[in-house]
Amino acid sequence: MTTQIAHVIVPEVFNPYVIERTAELSELQASGIISNNPELDRLAQTGGRTINMPFWEDLTGDDEVLSDTAPLGVGRIEANRDLAVLLMRGRAWGANDLAAALAGDDPMGAIGELVASYWARRRQATLISTLQGVFAAGNADNIHDVSQEANEADRTISGETFLDAAQVMGDAKDRLTAVAMHSMTVTHLAKNDLIDFRPDSEGNYTVRMFLGKRVIEDDGLPVLAGAGEGGNDAYVTYLFGEGAIGLGNGAPQVPTETDRDSLQGDDNLINRQHFILHPRGVAFAGTFGPGGTVAGSSPTNGELEDGANWTWVYENKNVRIARFVHTLA
DSSP states (O other), rough: OOOHHHHHHOOOHHHHHHHHHHHOHHHHHHHEEEEEHHHHHHHHHSSEEEEEEEEEEOOSOOOOOOOOOOOOOOOOEEEEEEEOOEEEEEEOOOOOOOHHHHHHSSHHHHHHHHHHHHHHHHHHHHHHHHHHHHSSOOOOOTTEEOOOOHHHHHOOOOHHHHHHHHHGGGGGGEEEEEEEEEEHHHHHHHHHTOOOEETTSSOOOEEEEEEEEEEOTTTTSSSETOOOOGOOEEEEEEETTTEEEEEOOOOOOEEEEEEEEEETTTTEEEEEEEEEEEEETTEEEOSSTTSSBBBBBSOOHHHHTTTGEEEEOGGGGSSSSEEEEEEEE
């Protein structure tokens, strides 16, 4: 009898393995942009579509000169609320898609590697959609757009224009540790000898750096066709501080299961994930149901791109993300 997926997949073992491998394969987590901790995992498992994350706002007001006749004025501390949304996603694969994996010496490991790689890519795509929505929400403080500058040197990405983009964070710019950019942008910088390489944990020179920031290359980043000066394409690059995105892994009721249709000869693997992938300091403001901004039980990537679904609640410097719009010519 041929090997079936059900023979090599133990759901209780497979799902934690896939989550762990997804983290290992994610450039976003390797760069420190995404941080995961037990508290976020707990929040992702508490139930409900949205997760409250209250915080205290910073203290404000000028200090006062002490006096022996006039008392000090009394200020107060204000509470506010960050709000994350639970993302509920799933995917099923048929035996034909996994035939190559099943031919390996370790079928479970091979299938797990493929599934984990898939989720690492999909989470990265989900984050890019989230960022589009976050910056469509109307906060311009963390945006540096030079794509319409008349002088080519002023509108293209370079060391100088990149430093200007980082400056939108003011004295918090040193907290920026990584940058996500389109492959065309990476190539442009490499041609100008601005991309460096450093060894990874195994001593291989595979980690790309730009001005001390780790480079994440993704062709899912927006290219605004003809939006630059002279009809040039404008490219979107994101700058991140460490831990800018919070990750929590939830617990679907049935995370992994297999299915066999003997009459059709189909062997299927179903994998479901619940997770939080939240930009810290930008609250999810979407509404669910008929007439709302989210049609289903959880937002799609298209709905995450809607600026109406996000509200900035932290001071802009504490939202450790900046958007840089530039050209390459």
